[in-house]
Amino acid sequence: MTKMRRRVFAAGSAAFAFSPYIVNAQKKYDPGVTDKEIKLGHTNPYSGPLSAYGTIGKAIAAYWTMVNDQGGINGRKINFITYDDGFVPPKTVEMVRKLVEDDKVFAIFQLLGTPTNTVVQKYLNQKKVPQLFVATGASKWGDPKHFPWTMGWQPDYHTEAAIYAKHVLAKHKDNLKDLRIGIIYQNDDSGKDYSGGFLAGLGKENEKYVTAKVSYEVTDPTVDSQIIQIKSSGANVFFNDCAPKAAAQAIRKVADLGWKPDHYLANVSASVAAVLKPAGFDNSKGIITASYLKDATDKQWVNDADYKEWDAWLKKYLPDANPADSGNTYAYAVSSTMRHCLEACGDNLTRENLMKQAASMKRLMVPMLLPGITINTSPTDFYPIQSVRLSAFDGETWKLFGDVLSNEGA
Structure with missing residues (x-):
């Protein structure tokens, strides 16, 4: 396993004490929990320019339906309450307050x-309501010293982008003088994390090879002008940090221009169904991304027990879903992680104990993680997944190559 260093937040001690839990202790409940029910709250852009991500929310709901059909969590059914925020932050504030204060979710x-x-x-941190396994890889979610009730899940964007940059440098080590890099990024904290991580991966001495660094807004109808600008800079390497719709537009425009850079695509937009298919499979050949989940279009996994489990769930609970949409794989894996934590709580279903369980995962394997990648946390490490493998699209599916790149213990 190859190790990579990344920036590490000063974690310190969490704001709550983690005391040993006795399984047969008296039942303890916080708001949102009864003998029969556990309420979980969620928002998702089911509408608007990032509605492609709505697949994740729908798949999570289907996952909890399956769990409830199997008897629930220690006999308690999951009441999954999800609202459409359209990816509009003021709407998110409204919906989350409703979830906490009116719906009283756990x-x-x-x-x-x-x-x-x-x-x-x-x-949420002031209210001491767990904000668990957020669907974003911004590195800020791993800061238990200042935000002990917030935890990420997927590999952080900063690390992912640094891995791409290091791969670029390794590939071009014999002709660095000819290297020209163009970057497009979403104009928000996630995009700044991605672009900042890429620059950090290059190192100060190599930032001079970046000839264009251009942002876009999620409300932009197209990113054509940005792609033209980046090509015009002479770039022969292109880092595409766009959300699904814009990522597909960028891939198509690169092809329309007859431009053939080494193309790196942010993992959040690596869905074969939601991005590469609308962009055109021929246009997508050779694109590189970082992977940590099994790609359902890759036939090498079809005989694996976890793939068969996932496939049976999808066919029963989401019969109209596209198996090639990675949102369905992602939702299943992250929901399996939450299920593990809730089950580990036993009858001590307090918010503090839920955070304790979330911060106590050691080499946890959940369905659809790539071999060699496990989930690890501690009271001072709120980055559950810190390993990836690079993969390249061959026109039909993502093909893995190279070793597992890991930040565990960094």
Whole structure:
């Protein structure tokens, strides 16, 4: 396993004490929990320019339906309450307050988006409501010293982008003088994390090879002008940090221009169904991304037990879903992580104990993680997944290559 260093937040001690839990102790409940029910809250952009991510919320709901059909969590059914925030932060604030104060949910689970999570982070931490496994890889979610009730899940954007940059340098080490890099990034904290991570991966001495660094807004109808600008800079390497719709537009425009750079695509937009298919499979050949989940279009996994489990769930609970949409894989894996934590709580279903369990995962394997990648946390490490493998699109599916790149223990 290859190790990589990344910036590490000063974690310190969490704001709550983690005391040993006795399984047969008296039942303890916080708001949102009864003998029969556990309420979880969620928001997602089911509408608007980032509605492609709505797949995740729908799949999470289907996952909890399956769990309820199997008897629930220690006999308690999951009441998953999800609202459409359209990826509009003020709407997110409204919906999250409703979830906490009116619906009285036990925890906020998998709220999607960096700006949308940011605007409710202080509120949820002040209320001591878990903001667990947020659907964003911004590195700020791993800061238990200042935000002990917030935890990410997927590999952080800063690390992912640094991995791409190091791969670029390794590939071009013999002709660095000819290297020209263009970057497009979303104009918010997630995009700044991605672009900042890429620059950090290059190192100060190599930032001179970046010839264009251009932002876009999620409300922009197209990113054509940005792609033209980047190509015009002479770039022969292109880092595409766009959300799904814009990422597909960028891939198509690169092809329309007859431009053939080494193309790196942010993992958040690596869905074969939601991005590469609308962009055109031929246009997408050779694109590189970082992977930590099994790609359902890759036939090498079809005989694995976890793939068969996932496939049976999808066919039963989401029969009209596209198996090639990675949102369905992502939702299943992250929901399996939450299920593990809730089950570990036993009858001590307090918010403090839920955070204790979330911060106590050691080499946890959940369905659809790539071999060699596990989930690890501690009271001072709120980055559950810190390993990836690079993969390249061959026109049909993502093909893995190279070793597992890990930040565990960094």
